Amino acid sequence: MDLRRKAAIVGVGEVGPMRDPGDRSAIHLMLEAARLAMADAGLLPKDIDGLLVGPLLVGAPVTIPSIMGEYLGLELTYADTVDLGGATAAGMVWRAAAAIAAGAANAVLCLTGDAVDPKAFYTRGVRWDGMPAPEFERPYGPMGANSGYALAAMRHAYEYGTTDRQRAKVAVDQRTNACANPRALFYGKPITIEDVLESPVIVDPLHLLEIVMPCSGAIAFIVARPEIARECPHPPVYLLGFGEKITHSLPAYAPSLTTTPIVYTAAKAFEMAGVTPKDIDLVSVYDCYTITVIITLEDAGFCPKGRGGPFVEEHDLTYKGDFPVNTHGGQLSYGQPGLAGGASHIMEAVYQLQGRAGERQVKDCQLAFVNGNGGVLSEQVSLVLGRE
Amino acid sequence: MSEAKEQPKAPLPRPTAISAPFWEAARQGRLLLQYCSRCQKYIFYPRPYCIRCLGELEWREASGRGRVYSFTIVRRPATPAFADKVPYVHAIVELEEGVRMTANIVGCRPEEVRVDMPVRAVFEPAGDDISLVQFAPA
Numbered sequence: 001m002d003l004r005r006k007a008a009i010v011g012v013g014e015v016g017p018m019r020d021p022g023d024r025s026a027i028h029l030m031l032e033a034a035r036l037a038m039a040d041a042g043l044l045p046k047d048i049d050g051l052l053v054g055p056l057l058v059g060a061p062v063t064i065p066s067i068m069g070e071y072l073g074l075e076l077t078y079a080d081t082v083d084l085g086g087a088t089a090a091g092m093v094w095r096a097a098a099a100i101a102a103g104a105a106n107a108v109l110c111l112t113g114d115a116v117d118p119k120a121f122y123t124r125g126v127r128w129d130g131m132p133a134p135e136f137e138r139p140y141g142p143m144g145a146n147s148g149y150a151l152a153a154m155r156h157a158y159e160y161g162t163t164d165r166q167r168a169k170v171a172v173d174q175r176t177n178a179c180a181n182p183r184a185l186f187y188g189k190p191i192t193i194e195d196v197l198e199s200p201v202i203v204d205p206l207h208l209l210e211i212v213m214p215c216s217g218a219i220a221f222i223v224a225r226p227e228i229a230r231e232c233p234h235p236p237v238y239l240l241g242f243g244e245k246i247t248h249s250l251p252a253y254a255p256s257l258t259t260t261p262i263v264y265t266a267a268k269a270f271e272m273a274g275v276t277p278k279d280i281d282l283v284s285v286y287d288c289y290t291i292t293v294i295i296t297l298e299d300a301g302f303c304p305k306g307r308g309g310p311f312v313e314e315h316d317l318t319y320k321g322d323f324p325v326n327t328h329g330g331q332l333s334y335g336q337p338g339l340a341g342g343a344s345h346i347m348e349a350v351y352q353l354q355g356r357a358g359e360r361q362v363k364d365c366q367l368a369f370v371n372g373n374g375g376v377l378s379e380q381v382s383l384v385l386g387r388e
Numbered sequence: 389m390s391e392a393k394e395q396p397k398a399p400l401p402r403p404t405a406i407s408a409p410f411w412e413a414a415r416q417g418r419l420l421l422q423y424c425s426r427c428q429k430y431i432f433y434p435r436p437y438c439i440r441c442l443g444e445l446e447w448r449e450a451s452g453r454g455r456v457y458s459f460t461i462v463r464r465p466a467t468p469a470f471a472d473k474v475p476y477v478h479a480i481v482e483l484e485e486g487v488r489m490t491a492n493i494v495g496c497r498p499e500e501v502r503v504d505m506p507v508r509a510v511f512e513p514a515g516d517d518i519s520l521v522q523f524a525p526a
Contacts, residue, residue, distance in 0.1 A: 133433040135401035135411075139520055140478055140490050143466040147478045150460035158458070158503035203478075204461040252480045252490045253433075257458060 002272050007097035008229035008236030009221050009385070010107075011041025012347045016217025017185050017335035021115040026056050026218070026338065027068065030113040033220035033340075034072055041222045042233045043107060048222070050078040050105030052092045054112035054339040068111065078105040084246070085374025086286050088112060089219070089343035090381035094242035096223035106225050113218025114338020137250060143203055145288060146211060148251040148376030150203035153291040156258045157205065159306065164205055166309035167290035168196035170325075171209050171332055173317035174287065178329025180319060180360035185215060185335035210290040210332070217337030219347050237353045240275070240367075241384040243268030251376040262299035262371060265382035269369075270301070273384035277301045280384075281365045282352050283323070284345040286373035287330040296371050297325075300382065319360035327352060327360045342372045349385050398469040400515050407434045409447050414519045419509045421485055423448040432487035452509035453526065454483040461498045477501050481523050495524030 013036025015029050024032075030053070038044065051065050051074060061067060065079035078099045084091040089112050096108035142148070156162045175191045178184035191209060199208040229236035243265030248254045270276055277300060285296045294308035302323075303311040315323040328334050328348035331341040349368035351357040357365075370383040403411040413420040421430045422445040424438035430450070431439060438445055459479035465471040477493040479501070493501045494510065506526035511519040 134399075135403065135407060136433045137490050138399040139401055139514065140492050141398065141462060141466045141470040141473060141476060142478050142490065143462050143464070147460050147462060147466070151458040151478075151480060154460055154503060155458035200463075201461075202464055204463070206460075250490070252488045257480075 003094060003097045003101055003242060004240050004272055005226065005238045006101040007223050007225055008238045009093070009346070009350050010224045010229045010232040010236055011037045011043065011222045011234065012350050013037030013040060013220040014183065014347060015113070015219070017183070017215045017337045018217055019118050019185065019215055021216035024115060026113050026115040029115055029216065029218035030111040030220065031068065031071055033113060033218035034109055034111055037109065037220035037222050040234070041224070043222065045073040047228070048072075048074050048107050048109050049076055050096060050099055050108030051076050052096060052108060052110045053081050054088045055081055055083050056114065056338070074109070078108065084372070084379040084381065086288060086339065086342040087372035087374040087379040087381040088339045089346055090370060090372025090383055091244060093223060093239055093346060093383055094244070094381070097239045100223065100225045107228055108223045109220060110223060111218070111220050112339040112343045114340065115216045116214050116338070133250065137252070145376060146203045146206065149289040149291055150206045151251050152257040152295065152377060153205050153289070156291060156295065159258055160309065162294060162309035164197055164207070165193055166313050167210055167294065168193045168207070169312045170287070170290040170293045170317065171196050173321070174326050174330040175333045176318045177327045177360060178333030180358075181328050181334065184329040184333050185213065186329065186333040206289060206291070212288045212331045212336040212341065215335035215337050217335065217340055219337070219340040219343035221343065221346060221350065234354045234356070235387060237350045237385050237387070239383065240386045241269035241272030242382065244381045246379045248378050249375055254377060257377065258295065259305065260295060260299050260377045261380040262296055262382060265380045266300035266369070266371070269382040269384045273386070275367060275384060277369070280367050280369045281324070282327065282349060282362050282368040283325045284349045284368055285326065285371035286342060286345060287326055287332050288336070288341075288373070290332070292373060292377070293325065293330070295377070296373070300369065300371065319357070319362055324362045327357065327362060345370050345372070346383070353385060353387055396467070396469045398473070400518050401520070406436055410434055411518060414511055414521050415517060417511045417519070419450045419452045419521060420447045421450045421483070421487060422446070430485040430487050432489055451484045454481045454507055454523065456480075456493065456501060456503055456505045456507060457482040457488055458503055459493060459501050479523065481507055489521070491521060491523045493524065494522045500525070
């Protein structure tokens with residue numbers, strides 16, 4: 001048995017992104033998003049019997065699914081947290097579909113979100129307490145994910161000659177996309193390759209404009225069995241294929257920093273869906289940094305290994321281009337509301353496949369490839385999503 | 389607030405029962421790695437058993453020779469404790485024994501570091517009883 005067409009995304013709720021959440025907590029932002037998602041799907045709390053919640057990045061209470069289920073008025077036959085960093089939301093999609101296929105639930109609400117103090121920077125460092133190897137990492141002053149992806153970018157440049165300009169092209173095209181998405185934090189602020197290259201280098205070789213900006217917000221989506229999905233107001237977006245693989249946590253222990261488990265996860269997702277990368281109309285992949293997109297395009301098979309740099313230079317990655325990528329702006333230009341950053345790639349794929357992406361609508365969008373990425377290229381979840 | 393706050397100190401390793409031999413050797417200027425004689429493989433970081441065969445591990449002295457797998461120059465301090473250290477090199481070194489370690493590259497200017505550059509382990513006193521394993525150009 002596989003999960004092809006066993007479940008569909010039937011509604012999404014988007015709160016933010018915003019720089020300042022005011023007095024609203026991450027939980028409150030997620031609860032707002034949940035209401036919007038239910039309204040979008042034409043469903044009521046009585047119709048929701050499954051709940052997946054992403055862990056909060058700070059101040060997380062325990063038993064959060066029952067806390068949120070109670071608030072939302074849900075009676076749950078399936079509830080859990082999913083803890084895969086940036087791959088959390090993508091991991092929720094297939095877990096929800098598996099729960100539905102197993103008969104554990106009919107409609108699963110998936111919640112991610114975060115509220116960050118826009119003035120705080122140092123308070124949100126990596127939590128090391130109780131981890132197995134902090135003594136071999138912390139004394140050396142790693143700058144969290146920033147240095148991890150800088151290490152990947154530096155090694156990629158060494159192995160394949162990938163240039164700063166090539167990476168910058170990703171940020172520029174995604175910013176063009178954000179300028180067609182009024183919700184994006186960087187809406188109305190186009191940038192050029194020179195702007196990226198002239199922005200300060202934070203961790204060599206990564207410039208400021210190649211690095212995602214944490215913000216606040218929440219995204220909810222509902223995965224439902226096909227019988228329910230067909231009655232919902234918007235066209236169902238089916239899960240056609242998925243793959244998941246986790247190989248490491250810290251970058252020093254990654255099997256490779258230039259070839260990722262996406263090689264496996266994407267191949268598995270495409271095989272289950274019965275399609276190839278050439279069939280894909282929209283690529284909506286995790287972009288915490290510019291290099292993440294280049295490596296993902298290579299490992300998912302959209303271009304040969306090592307050719308991601310030239311590929312992004314030769315193709316127009318905007319919504320009006322020949323190879324649309326992250327048409328909502330990506331997290332680089334939409335903002336990264338905690339784990340909802342990863343959910344933003346799913347949300348955009350749903351909007352595009354349902355034909356309601358507005359000004360940035362990709363013509364005749366039938367098939368989308370989504371990738372969630374956690375840690376430093378650590379957790380990978382690939383999805384193929386499609387129309388009826 | 390007129391008086392400047394004392395700058396927090398960079399975090400030091402806190403050896404565990406499993407990692408103590410590594411840090412004790414580092415204090416003496418030696419690099420020890422765990423080795424599984426059944427799998428004929430080294431592992432790092434220290435663990436209570438071999439992650440391939442679940443068997444016993446032994447400590448062996450390593451060559452200290454390796455190459456820079458990748459590096460970055462940190463230009464903004466990762467935490468306030470590193471404010472007076474920027475810019476510094478955060479690197480992953482691949483040892484001849486096949487394992488990778490996080491370290492700083494010392495003994496040269498950050499701009500001189502290259503991927504695949506040969507390096508050797510050096511031992512940097514960091515506290516009364518602790519020396520960090522660092523790497524310098526070979």
